[in-house]
Amino acid sequence: MGTRNANELRAVTGGTHQPDAETVARFVSAWLDTTPGDERPSLHDALQAFAELVSRWRDADVDVDRAQAALLEGATEIASRYGLAVGELLSDVSRLVATSGRRNDLKQVATDRRILDAAYDVFADKGFYNATVDEIAQEAGVGKGTVYRHFDSKDNLFQAVVREKLLDLVAQVREGFETADDVLQGIRRAVSAYLRFFEKHNRFYRILVFEQQGFGTEFRTEYIAGILQNVPQIRDMVISAAEEGITKPLDDFYTIFYGIVGFMDGVIHKWFYNNCEGSLEDEIDTIIEVLFYGFVARKGNGGT
Numbered sequence: 001m002g003t004r005n006a007n008e009l010r011a012v013t014g015g016t017h018q019p020d021a022e023t024v025a026r027f028v029s030a031w032l033d034t035t036p037g038d039e040r041p042s043l044h045d046a047l048q049a050f051a052e053l054v055s056r057w058r059d060a061d062v063d064v065d066r067a068q069a070a071l072l073e074g075a076t077e078i079a080s081r082y083g084l085a086v087g088e089l090l091s092d093v094s095r096l097v098a099t100s101g102r103r104n105d106l107k108q109v110a111t112d113r114r115i116l117d118a119a120y121d122v123f124a125d126k127g128f129y130n131a132t133v134d135e136i137a138q139e140a141g142v143g144k145g146t147v148y149r150h151f152d153s154k155d156n157l158f159q160a161v162v163r164e165k166l167l168d169l170v171a172q173v174r175e176g177f178e179t180a181d182d183v184l185q186g187i188r189r190a191v192s193a194y195l196r197f198f199e200k201h202n203r204f205y206r207i208l209v210f211e212q213q214g215f216g217t218e219f220r221t222e223y224i225a226g227i228l229q230n231v232p233q234i235r236d237m238v239i240s241a242a243e244e245g246i247t248k249p250l251d252d253f254y255t256i257f258y259g260i261v262g263f264m265d266g267v268i269h270k271w272f273y274n275n276c277e278g279s280l281e282d283e284i285d286t287i288i289e290v291l292f293y294g295f296v297a298r299k300g301n302g303g304t
Helices: 006-013 021-033 043-059 068-082 086-098 103-126 133-140 144-150 154-178 183-200 202-210 213-230 233-243 253-273 280-293
Strands: none
Touching: 021 043, 021 068, 043 068, 043 086, 043 103, 068 086, 068 154, 086 103, 086 154, 103 133, 103 144, 103 154, 103 202, 133 144, 133 154, 154 183, 154 202, 183 202, 183 233, 183 253, 183 280, 202 253, 233 253, 253 280
């Protein structure tokens, strides 16, 4: 990568008093693509770019709080483009906006990131109840008091970690639908993304389901709501498919949607009870077969 071109970056944001996601993605990409060095941009590199952009907007009296949606949409695009953890980037950008959003706030957000990453590892290894703030502080390389200054309690820290994973899950399911050619392909990609996510975070999911029962239920409710809110085309795609005769007419889209999620959760539970043997992705064909065609044989093929 070459030397950062200040004039190019200035041109991207110059006169932009109604910021949008496209402007955000253009600026951050220009920043990352001209970062010295040959390594792939890191999460911290991206956050530096967002801090620079937010700081310039504040200098120009742009209402950054109102522009947060554009920042987050742009962050989702950047995460996909550069292979960054979307949940972590969205979380960090949100925290940046919650501060004054200036360049010198990067240190505070970077400390948050160290604590969140450490908390994820400790919670995943020890479980919620056995994990201690002292262990998290030691893993993060900060004092115990610093953890409490950034997060009021162990419970709040746990919830922050879980919600960050929620952002990751929603973004992956959203991408599955947005890049699909039709609703059936979208469902298959969404199912695949769903299973891959929980296989990757299986230790943490175990805490949600078997240890933090109450918050596990809340998390499930939030990610379903998050998927529906962030993927508005799901319902439209399903309704259009029914109108075109691709799927059966649906009396209640939400009943079907929750039923599909419950079915996949059951498959994941079975996998856990079998000590996570094999890969959840091996179950995709069976899930799709049942979702699309059911499990009762048609007449003339052994059915009644």
